[in-house]
Amino acid sequence: KxxxxxxxxxxxxxRGQQVTLSCSPISGHRSVSWYQQTPGQGLQFLFEYxxxxxxxxxxxxxxxxxxxxxxxxxxMNVSTLELGDSxxxxxxxxxxxxxxxQHFGDGTRLSIL
Amino acid sequence: AQSVTQLGSHVSVSEGALVxxxxxxxxxxxxxxxxYVQYPNQGLQLLLKYTSAATLVKGIxxxxxxxxxxxxxxxxxxxxxxxxxxxEYFCAVILNSGYSTLxxxxxxxxxxxx
Numbered sequence: 081k082x083x084x085x086x087x088x089x090x091x092x093x094x095r096g097q098q099v100t101l102s103c104s105p106i107s108g109h110r111s112v113s114w115y116q117q118t119p120g121q122g123l124q125f126l127f128e129y130x131x132x133x134x135x136x137x138x139x140x141x142x143x144x145x146x147x148x149x150x151x152x153x154x155x156m157n158v159s160t161l162e163l164g165d166s167x168x169x170x171x172x173x174x175x176x177x178x179x180x181x182q183h184f185g186d187g188t189r190l191s192i193l
Numbered sequence: 194a195q196s197v198t199q200l201g202s203h204v205s206v207s208e209g210a211l212v213x214x215x216x217x218x219x220x221x222x223x224x225x226x227x228x229y230v231q232y233p234n235q236g237l238q239l240l241l242k243y244t245s246a247a248t249l250v251k252g253i254x255x256x257x258x259x260x261x262x263x264x265x266x267x268x269x270x271x272x273x274x275x276x277x278x279x280x281e282y283f284c285a286v287i288l289n290s291g292y293s294t295l296x297x298x299x300x301x302x303x304x305x306x307x
Contacts, residue, residue: 084236113293123283123297136292170236177293179225184236 084185086171092191098159101188105152105173112154117168130177166192199298212271214301216284225287226267232280279305
């Protein structure tokens with residue numbers, strides 16, 4: 081069974097640009113969550129999608145948004161990029177969400193110049 | 194308020210020695226508890242999960258964790274460290290079963306020397 085796939089693996093952008101990251105969950109998984117990992121703040125929850133609906137959202141500004149498609153694939157968008165957005169963005173999927181174990185992709189490393 | 198505390202940002206052991214990584218949580222209700230491992234340039238891999246069925250949870254790669262409600266702890270152990278265990282380990286909780294929000298500790302880097 082294929083794992084969680086995130087594309088691209090690496091991205092370099094400049095301040096003010098926007099970026100879209102993609103996540104394909106494990107087949108059959110309907111819940112997709114996104115996390116930001118930085119050396120200073122550690123791992124922080126961004127949002128969760130289930131059946132194309134955002135079910136929960138972390139404490140991030142509105143520049144961070146996402147969506148989920150009918151095939152459970154998810155995208156995350158960051159607009160007006162700032163230097164502080166440089167991070168590893170991780171996507172995780174689970175069957176139904178809740179307390180079920182989440183399985184992570186290898187992440188997208190975003191660098192802002 | 195910090196929900197998960199991992200004691201020690203770095204832990205060093207010799208190959209073959211006992212591994213003990215500490216995790217304490219702050220919750221009035223026993224949360225759902227997880228341990229994840231992260232190797233360089235990779236995502237997080239689930240080691241084990243506390244399901245309330247048993248206080249001692251066995252995971253992959255010879256790791257296990259014991260849930261102690263009285264101490265609000267969920268420490269990770271492995272009897273004999275291997276070089277391949279060198280990685281960063283994260284303890285995480287889900288405080289509300291209605292949501293999938295994982296709250297992570299700051300992580301502990303495990304260093305294994307020959």
